[in-house]
Amino acid sequence: MKRAIIVGASSGIGLEIAKLWIAKGWKIGVAARRADKLEALKSLAPQQVATQIIDVTQKEATENLHSLIAQLGGMDIFLLSSGIGYQNIELKEEVELQTIQTNAEGFVRMTTAAFNYFKQQGGGQLTVISSIAGTKGLGIAPAYSATKRFQNTYIDALEQLANMQHIPISFTDIRPGFVKTDLLNDGKHYPLLMSSTTVAQEIVKAIDRKKRIAIIDWRYRIIVFGWRLIPRFIWKRLPIKTS
Template sequence: MKAVIVGGTSGLGKALAAEFMAAGWTVAATGVREAAIKGFQAEYPAAAASRLDLSDTAAGRARLLDLLLEDGGADAVVISAGHYDDNPGSDWALEEKAIAVNAAGCAAALNAAFIYLKAAGKGRLACVSSIGGVRGNARCPAYNAAKAFIFNYLEGLRQQAALAGSPVTITNVVPAYLGARQTAAARVILRAVLAGRRSVYVPGYWRYLAAAYRNLPDLLHEKMARWHYRLLRHFIRTNS
């Protein structure tokens, strides 16, 4: 069994690559930074590692298709690439990069992987979104909007699979303030992806907090902008 993990040479993607390998899977991981790619290769010599940059949508999609067709194909694809900048001043260059990678780039990768897996008649597809996709945020407007786009895009692909009678499963991975707990989170994510779950929140209690947060009245949500991160300090500290 083979997994292709876009963004698998660092962060949560790297932790997930390690869990796939521990479960006996062959892994092909991609990254952007050369140092991270070389570090991954040194740590996991049995895995393949290469460069793939989703900020160049067409090139990133084409590279992923090449990877999916190499060495017997793939049984699981995880998109764990992303880009974040604090941007309370709405600097357009920062907004544009967040949209390019987190929305357009991830959608291009998901589209390529979905078409490939659907044609293969099997497989697991997952994408790491973010708890930020639940509501907008003054500190990073484009980032949260792009993650909300991913929530909806995954739902659309899941409906397409259902309408086609395809057994391909699609999992929305929703991390929230993981800090250093990425290995433990990756174990939970791997189980959810292999089980074909529609979504997995890590830590799990964020599923309930997200439901409450999603339904906050708009006026209260706008007032929260002043003390949003103060309120979340407990969760950030607990999970770091």
Template sequence: MQKAIIVGATSGIGKSLALLLADNGYKVGITGRRKNLLAELHTERPYSFYSLTIDATANHLEENLQVLTEQLGGLDLLIFSAGIGELNNDLNIDLELPTIDVNVKAFNKVVIWAYHYFEEQKGGQIAVISSIAGLRGGAIAPAYNASKAYQINYLEGLRQKTKQQKLAISITDARPGFVDTAMAKAEKKFWMATPEKAALQIFNAIKAKKNVIYITKRWQIIAFLLKMIPRFLYERM
């Protein structure tokens, strides 16, 4: 039986992934900082879920992940689904710093812990829910876009590292566009996917050990266009 941990499983894509993994025979360690939501999710698949209340920004994150891994009896897949981001036209530093704490610092702690675990195990999978927003800067949410760019580039660096070390560690970067969750805060939204649809595409990408996937797949078109827009033009948009 495959074993997985989802960091950030209490809502949105993380919750949908947890249920999908459980329905496909995984033992799943679910984490989140909202104890009540974690308890509600646990009751849906009590024989598949092992829950642990964890604030991704708190101390002892790595120790808690180790505890949960021991409860599962091992680990094959680590999914980082935690994330925050606020619209911040006024550049309020009190909105920027929490985004960095979760999307950069906590992300870093989790993926480094997982990488070392799988390095010692000689194999495993890491999947991260980043964002198409990480492809370019964004005036309305500068810290969010920048934090997702950090994740995208960090994961690419880790994939390069696995090749250099000749390790059987698969690293999947899932880049959603708009998904119908609390994270979808832009004023104009289109091609909105349900969390369930997003989770299914991510699950299939994990099974196929894909490096990068856009959620939903049509967002590849937007990604291509974003990359093609010259900087001088993009900065005036």
């Protein structure tokens, strides 16, 4: 039986993964800002679930994560699923900065806390949900795509640091394509939309197998492969947008 913590478990992909880990009989610690959603999740298996309000953009998030780990009696797996994302073709400064606060500053706050915990403990599994959006800069969502690229690079860096310091942490960077969750609930049409339950099943498998990078699903693996081959002078001319 594993002890796993999910930050960003009140809805969407994180919530579905929480349900799958409960079904496996694991003890899980779940965190996010919405207490009512966390309590509803706990009510599914009160003996297995601990809750903690965490806002990753706030300084006290680190202390709150440690409280959750203590409630659980330790942590074997850490999963960061918290994130926000908006299309922002008007390039509103506030939207860009909010995205950076959650997806970059909050991301660093939580992953450094988990890394340092595992360092002290002598190992663990550090897993995050980034996105295929980090593959290239996307004109319709500049801060979102840039922060997702930041997350990819940050995990590369932590992996190298763990090796330098001989800390046995395994890293999994999960990069889904479009998933039907609140994050995309903006009335726009998203192609190749996947369900959060299917995506959660693939993520659980990838974490079990300790995959280093998991692009979900196979169609997006092809798209990402293709995107990477496109030279900059062509990429800048591509009208990548949703209707």
